[in-house]
Amino acid sequence: MPSTRIETRAGWIGDRHAELVAAVQRALVEGIRIPERDRDIRIIEYPAHAFAPPDSKGERYTIVEISLFTGRSVDAKRRLYAALVSELSGFGIAASDLKVILHDVPRENWGLGGKSAVDMELGFKVEV
Structure with missing residues (x-):
């Protein structure tokens, strides 16, 4: 049941927002083994003057922040990073x-x- 926020500079995604959400969802399913139906992803695009990445980064520099239940293994997190x-x-x-x-x-x-x-049956395993 992760909650995912994608932050980047405005303009380069164009009309591909749904595709980007789907790609991140596939990475979450592959990496931390959540059910495919379990989705909570937001995209925030900033004007160039309001998004200041390090000088060494390109125009598509992107930050993905994921809040997730404690319990995923380091290997699951590595899978997630690679899948993203x-x-x-x-x-x-x-x-x-x-x-x-x-x-x-x-x-x-x-x-x-x-x-x-903690009082709910999640329907999936967190400790992966």
């Missing part, structure tokens, strides 16, 4: 222009429908 690089290369994002930040959130700190996630 693979999927996003189709959009012209070089591996060196992709930053991925994972926020491990204990289930008791995640509320869904007025309930703590």
Whole structure:
């Protein structure tokens, strides 16, 4: 049940927002083994003056921040990083222009429908 935010400079995605969301979702499914139907992805595009990446980065520099339940293994996280690089290369994002930040959130700190996630049956395994 990760919550994913994609941040980048405006203009280069064009009309491919749905494709970008689908690519990130495929990476999440492959990397951390979430169910395909489990999707929560947002794209935020900034005007050039409001998005200041390091000088060494290209025009498509992208930050992907994912909040997810604590419990994924280092190997699962490595799979996710590799899957994101693979999927996003189709959009012209070089591996060196992709930053991925994972926020491990204990289930008791995640509320869904007025309930703590620690009290819910998720329908998938977190410890992968």
